[in-house]
Amino acid sequence: MALNWFKFASPATFYPIAGRLIPVFWILTLLLLAIGLYWGFFETASQLGGSNPQKEYYRIIFIHVPSAWMSMWLYIVMVAWAAIGLIFNTRLSFMMANAVAPTGAIFTFLALWTGAFWGRPSWGTYWDWDPRLTSELVLFFMYIGYMALHSAIDDTRRADRASALLAIVGLIMVPVIFWSINCPDPNQCAALHQRSNLTRIDGNILFSMLTMTLAFWMYSFATTFMRLRGIILTREAENTWVQDLLNARGRT
């Protein structure tokens, strides 16, 4: 395929593309949220019986698991853009990493918050220094650290490179969170989360959970692109294409 991918790496080219995609992602978000929430609240059992006797509060799963997945996925996306930026020295990649971070931090916080509100009725505590809870908290600090380091360095290009390195180092937290429930000896360490197995979840619950995950994903695309367009305008303010945009806007 003779498509030149580096053409899309130009902020001037991607700015209008992102602008056209944002409404599409918002529509998808609303649609998926409506389906996921309706199905989660009205098409699922009100209590889980048998070996998992959870009551209505299990419905937190429809926001907890998607937030937790997005927190890890967005970190991987952020690191990928940061790494591409370091390797190819493309400005847009660093801007992309910058745009992803706040949304990722929000989802990490929400995973912790919804987990606390689920943990209280089911485990009897809002918080415990359990491996998975602790490593998710460290991931939250990695996001904060990335944003703080970037904003602490005045030279944007140096800020990009330094914070990209920090993000790459922090990537270690993602597999740690993922495997943190595999405690080899329950007498040595205890994980509060059960081992998860998607094939053992009731079909209706799985459907809403995956729909909500897609909704959060589309939401992340929309907010990331909104933030990205702001970052592009700020950083490219001196370029002629931004001036042309401004003049066109001023005339209307």
Added chain:
Amino acid sequence: MSEFFSQGGFAFFVWGAYGMVALLLVAEILQLRAEWRTIWSRLGRLTRMRDSGGTE
């Protein structure tokens, strides 16, 4: 209806979790919109300064 809101007696936990998600996601959208307007007004100010022949 009230049965739905009581969530089997777990209203505080269910709505506490969902409420924070709704709050933060809406707050992020509002913040992005405010930031967008700030960026444009700043860009406009910069151009006007340049056009009016400012020495800066």
